[in-house]
Amino acid sequence: MKRVIGVAFIIIIVLSLAACGGIEPRAVLSAEEFTSLMTSAGHPVEDVTHFYDDIPGLEILLLADLGDFSVEFIVYDTEAPARALYNQLRSDLEYGRGRTSSHRETNVANFSRFIQTTDGRFEALTRVENTLVLIITSSENRGQAEAVLDILGY
DSSP states (O other): OHHHHHHHHHHHHHHIIIIIIIIIIOOOOOOOHHHHHHHTTOOEEEEEEGGGSSTTTEEEEEEEEEOOOOEEEEEESSHHHHHHHHHHHHHHHHHTTOOSSEEEEEEEETTTEEEEETEEEEEEEEOOOOOOOEEEGGGGGGHHHHHHHHHTTT
């Protein structure tokens, strides 16, 4: 009986924190804001949307060049195709997981994040509503990649 009361108490605390704003929705970046943040940090941004004109709902796909790796910023017209692409890419990244790996995943409010380090690679996939950010680089660049995610709020 004590165990049931303890579990119920923990559930009540978690629900209370969520109701009091413990889980905040993330702010969605526009393509202009992404471009501004990246170019002001000295990273050129290229619009490569025209290579993917056949993808339904895709509004824009931008690449920010960080030298050793690039950051993909993808915007869809609605949240549904962004969720579908997030799930597909997460599945692809998990499938490619090597023998030595670590990963973490977050799914709250309007935000999803999957980060994985495997066989010398760092892979980060994030989604806020109808936008996604994808970074795949070597493990040596992990700190710089995570700093970019922090700057973007993703």
